Amino acid sequence: MKVMALPALLLLLAAAAPAPVSQAPALSFPLACALGTTCQIQHYVDRDPGPGTRDYRCGLQTYQTHNGIDIRLLDMAAQRRGVNVLAAAPGTVVRLRDGEPDISIRTPGAPSVAGRECGNAVVVAHGGGWETQYCHLARGSLLVKPGDKVVAGTPIARVGLSGATEFPHLHMTVRRDGKVVDPFAPDMRNPTACATQAGLWTDQAKARMTYRRGLVLNAGFTDAPVTNEDVEDGRLRAASANSPLLVAYVRAIALLPGDSVELDLKGPDGARLAHSRGAPLVRWRAQDLLYVGKRRPATGWPTGVYVADYKVWRGGRVAIAHRMQIRL
Numbered sequence: 001m002k003v004m005a006l007p008a009l010l011l012l013l014a015a016a017a018p019a020p021v022s023q024a025p026a027l028s029f030p031l032a033c034a035l036g037t038t039c040q041i042q043h044y045v046d047r048d049p050g051p052g053t054r055d056y057r058c059g060l061q062t063y064q065t066h067n068g069i070d071i072r073l074l075d076m077a078a079q080r081r082g083v084n085v086l087a088a089a090p091g092t093v094v095r096l097r098d099g100e101p102d103i104s105i106r107t108p109g110a111p112s113v114a115g116r117e118c119g120n121a122v123v124v125a126h127g128g129g130w131e132t133q134y135c136h137l138a139r140g141s142l143l144v145k146p147g148d149k150v151v152a153g154t155p156i157a158r159v160g161l162s163g164a165t166e167f168p169h170l171h172m173t174v175r176r177d178g179k180v181v182d183p184f185a186p187d188m189r190n191p192t193a194c195a196t197q198a199g200l201w202t203d204q205a206k207a208r209m210t211y212r213r214g215l216v217l218n219a220g221f222t223d224a225p226v227t228n229e230d231v232e233d234g235r236l237r238a239a240s241a242n243s244p245l246l247v248a249y250v251r252a253i254a255l256l257p258g259d260s261v262e263l264d265l266k267g268p269d270g271a272r273l274a275h276s277r278g279a280p281l282v283r284w285r286a287q288d289l290l291y292v293g294k295r296r297p298a299t300g301w302p303t304g305v306y307v308a309d310y311k312v313w314r315g316g317r318v319a320i321a322h323r324m325q326i327r328l
Helices: 006-016 076-081 203-208 228-233
Strands: 039-043 069-073 084-086 091-097 120-127 130-137 155-158 169-176 179-181 215-222 245-255 260-266 272-277 285-295 305-314 317-327
Touching (some): 039 245, 091 130, 130 155, 215 305, 228 285, 272 285
Antiparallel strands (some): 039 069, 069 169, 091 120, 169 179, 245 285
16 A cells, blocks of 8 residues: 655645635725714614524614614715715625615605615625625615625715615625624624624724714704604704794614603703703613703893703713703
């Protein structure tokens, strides 16, 4: 029997071994916005395999079977100005859809989105079975076609309101061989584990994507009572010295059960004009709007700076604080 030399044997074994799976793509932040200022993360992947919900930090910032991350704009005014969706990693465009209308599913008479929940969309393949999918894109805004090569940061479309959505945002799903992967915690073998993982994000993207249990999305002063739809539309009138009402409003997202929300409006002399503090929340709130206001005195608004302080009380302490000022 012929004995094979060790180097030759090692070469043969190496040739017979299966080819290694391509490394996961390093993901850049996929939106041309300033996270924490002009956009916010609303939802994460739902990692709970049962009827409950659980994000990668064992928090509640997700909903049943949610398979990606939602990065939302502050309002429709931002969407109308246009915000680019960016390829998160190098790859090839393999599929897309366009032509779906930009309309909230809450709008009376909105068409069914069954089978087209993602709305206008682009799918980019990154090799080794990895794909990223970009949903809810604005109709007619797609800048790529199948077969196009992209690099991280390539504009591929603009944020829209297409598909199963009620606010302007990008939904991005990461998949490997057709299976959903949580980019914040990609080891899915124990989906309910909340141990820290490296994630798929680049260091630069990761530094921007701090996990926060509740935050302020919109805040300001206007001249009339407001609804969530008013704030979402982004066309609120600014308060002025001639306004019949001075209304301070704050819309927050991802508040927790037990949170108590407070808003306090004071005049130039420091005297309280209006105040509200709600009972502790019974359940997690994807978004929560609070406003208080004061009618203009018969003698007009005293000249000076008006201050509104917003606080979220959690466990007897202030977890979120936001101050607004306006000069009349």
